[in-house]
Amino acid sequence: MTTATTGEEPMALAAARLRTAGMRVTAQRMALLMAVSESAGHLDADALRERAQRVTGGLSLQATYNVLRALTDAGLVRCTQFPGHPARYEIEHHDNHHHFVCLRCAAIRDVECAVGAAPCLEPQLPEEYDIQEAAVTFWGLCPDCRAVTPAP
Incomplete structure (x- = not known):
């Protein structure tokens, strides 16, 4: 805005x-x-x-x-x-996006919905459950931190 x-x-x-x-x-x-x-x-x-x-x-x-x-x-x-x-x-965009967090520098980046329409995942639960949102966090190294980390 x-x-x-x-x-x-x-x-x-x-x-x-x-x-x-x-x-x-x-x-x-x-x-x-x-x-x-x-x-x-x-x-x-x-x-x-x-x-x-x-x-x-x-x-x-x-x-x-x-x-x-x-x-x-x-x-x-x-x-x-x-x-x-x-x-x-x-800001809430009601898009149910997820996040990536860098393990080294703690940078956070939005990630689009992982699979399909919101809530983006299909958990194995009985149909009586009304799932309205999924929160997924991906953890790893951002490009900057990855560049300074030696490959295993």
Whole structure:
């Protein structure tokens, strides 16, 4: 979401998205939604708080987590937790994509749905189960880390 492509101010766009989701518009919510929207990667709460503070001034870490939880619950933000890493946030596109995490540098990259339509996998479960989402994480070495790692 950029102002060059939409012609609107980022805060105004954030406010409109909050209203569309039925949420009360606050400076903290707008600033954090804008920070998530404008981030190129999967940022943790502390990094998003730092970006949002450029707009709001003071913003506690607890307030950051509270707002991120509300944005996640409203379906505007996606929270992904990888073992050994802090929770990461990105704009929710409802595309059920997966992730690759580099074991060395911890870089995170989106991966398209693994197989078929969402939820992308066909688990062997009785038909009474209603599967709505699959979360797959691929672990390995990114191209940069692979280039400096000797082949076995």
